[in-house]
Amino acid sequence: MEMPAHSNSKPVNYCLLPDHLSDAGKYSYCAMCAVAMHELNNNEWDRSFTEHCLDLLLAHVKLPKAIKPAMQALMSGDVEQSLQPCFDVLREEKALAADWSIILYDFILVAVKDGSYDARWRVLVQYLAEQLGIANITIETxxxxxxxxxxxxxxxxxxxxxxxxxxxxxxxxxxxxxxxxxxxxxxxxxxxxxxxxxxxxxxxxxxxxxxxxxxxxxxxxxxxxxxxxxxxAAGAGLTGYKMHKRVGEIEEFTFDRLELEQTDNNNEPLSEIVSSRCQQLHISILISGWLKDESADNYVRPWMCVRASQEQYYLRYESRYLLEFGRAIEYILSMAFSIATQEVLKYTALSGLLSAVAWPGALLGLANIIDNPWSVCCRRSAQVGKQLAEVLLAREQGHRPVTLVGFSIGARVIYYCLREMAERGRCEGIVQDAVLIGAPCTGEPESWKKLTRVVAGRLINGYCRTDWLLKFLYRTLSMTSQDVAGLNPIEVNDRRICNVDLSEIVSGHSDYPDKICLILRTMKIRVKEGPCGDIKIPKAQTMDHLSTNLKSQSPLQLRRTWSVDALTSLKTQDAADDAMTS
Incomplete structure (x- = not known):
């Protein structure tokens, strides 16, 4: 749609927008929302919400109640209509000649009128902004x-x-x-x-x-x-939350504010004058999957590039067990690379290493090192997810949309949080978006379909088909790798569920915290502008070059410069020549 040019003329007073619209403009204003709600909320559990929104909008623009049946027909899809005719009428309104974004401001004011900013309202605002060609930063403004x-x-x-x-x-x-x-x-x-x-x-x-x-x-x-x-009611956000009733064996569960720099180098309006310490109408909760060390910023480091919202928290939970899991990952990776190196130097194909059918005996011999921390974290993450659900359902964060982002065990926390909320009543309108990266949980379609009731916007599953570590961790379970969300797309036909293949970005499970910036940017989640600083995966070399490099580098250096996936995919001319001469 061709947008009206911005002018230097004084825009209409925002509070009087409905009074400045013609009858046709008022009708199109409400019809636009009704059509959008049909696209976004055409399901049984959102029925009361859409009816409430319609009542608010009709009262706001002062249209007679006789108009409501026509709007209900648009909202239910009984009468087919696109957004374009509504846009065409509104484009002719003098009140909107200066700036289309006045409509968004008006929507937000209507949404918070009763002290609740429903996640579905915000998704509606974002959807209309996208259709009108208005940048998302305007919504935040x-x-x-x-x-x-x-x-x-x-x-x-x-x-x-x-x-x-x-x-x-x-x-x-x-x-x-x-x-x-x-x-x-x-x-x-x-x-x-x-x-x-x-x-x-x-x-x-x-x-x-x-x-x-x-x-x-x-x-x-x-x-x-x-x-x-x-x-x-406490006014201090989630940082004041105290866990009075523990779920299961949980030992640690607190929220801390992710304090960002006052300037974030974004070339966006107002980014330099808005402090990250301000309370906002939309918050994010970031959940790590393991800890690499005991440093004070171990929870913060992966998330410093994230700008999913202006008010962000990270969940500090079960640090002792996440650290054990992180150390086990580091050790098992170093040993896996050592095993892979030996196989490559013997010119032996490494497909068995990733097949989850014929795991190398040396690797299986080390399984007990990671199996116990893995099983403990899996069990406790499910309990932490239920505790997080309790927090959100109790509205400890207030009545405003929440975006959840997590990788590995953190993604598992989110899955169990959403599952617990789906089993409760009145779970809608709390979570706007949920981002699960490398989730060690079921990818069974029916299970994920239930989660769509909880998430108003996008339910993102970021997976890597070549994640050999996740395959290895699931080797002893009845669940096959085809059933794991972090390894495959979720086969559900729903506008909320978005599958993002990360196989070209990460080589495996251990890459997630280091590449979180690039991953989220790929998912169209806002991150800090500028280079992500990710480690580049080298291209496969010939066997002569590879052997020289492997012999000249320490195991620690190997882990930083070579991925198991890269080693596995080697198809060297030297090996082919040897096969021909043998």
Missing amino acids: YERSVIDCITRGVEEKSKSEKEESRSKKQTAKFKRYALVGLASIGGGALIGVTGGLAAPLIAGGLATLGLGGSAALLGTTVGVAVVGSLFG
Whole structure:
């Protein structure tokens, strides 16, 4: 669709957008949402949500109730219509001539009106933004504007209440304010200022919230209630979470904030003036699969490039067992390379090494080193996943969308979290996206189909067909490699499930933490701009060159420069010549 050119003309006041639309524009505004919801939420469990959205939008644009049946027909698909006719009508509206993105801002305001930013709302906003050709950064900009509007009001109200308390006239009203207002200030320092970004939007934005302008929010309990509902009653996000009821054998389960640099080198608007410490309308939880060492930043290192949201947390869990698993991986890899090296130097094909049918005896002899840490982590990760489900269902993060990202055992945590949520009631609208990388869990289609009820946006399965370590770990189970999610695509026909083949990016399981930036960029998850700094896998060489290189390098160097997959795929001319002369 050809977009209207941006002009220097003064855009319409955002809060009055519906009042500036013609009747045809109002109808197209709602019809556009109805058609989009049919594309995104055409299932039984989202029925109440779509009906609620429709009621909110009709009231927002002040269309008569007689219009509702027509919108319901569009939403259910009984009447076929594309988005294009709606766009064509809205394109002629003078109120939208300056900037199409006004619509997105209006949607966000409607979405948070009752103190809940449903993940399905945000997916709807992103979908329409994509159809309108509007960059995703614009959504984040407007979300920060809405936060700035609301939280400034809460801060000012809290200050005035502090003064009242000195005169010994504390009331129940003050206590209600303090519960959220004061705690929020202490927990976020607070929620920050967007460098004047929201100044032109404040008065209009709060009017759209149904509060009659900024004064209404500052003078009533509604603003505090909205903040408390969006960010959680404690106001400090997940960092204040305490595990009062343990699931299974869990010994460690806490959230820490992933503090990013104040400037992230992104060539994007406002990236230099928005602190990562601000509370946002969308958060991410990042979950590692193992630990390489005991350093203070062992949980943080893989994720420093990630920009999945402006407010990101990492899950610190079962460190003792993740470290044992990580050390076992390092050792088994070094031994596997030693075995592979011997086989290559004997000109023996290494297909058996990866076949999971004829594993080398030397490698099987070391299996006990990794099997025990592996089984312990698998068992505990399922319990951690259930604990994470408890946290999300209890809305400890507030009523705002959550994106989950994890690799290896961390991906298994996410799988069991989603599975637990799917088995509960009212699990919809919490998780926006879930990214599982190298997931050591079942890839059975029916099991994954159930997870689509929980995830509003994308449920991504990143797999590597040549992940020999994952195949080796599953060798003793009844589940074949064809049944493991981290080794194969998930065969489910659903718009939410996205399979991403990482076989060209990683050579195996151990590459995931080091290549997380490139992996997420491939999945269209926002990461820090610039080179990822990934280790390049060398191309296969002739046997003479390979033998020379192998003999001249230590096992540690070999692990950094050669992958088992690369060694296995060697088809050298020298070996062919030997076969012909023998």
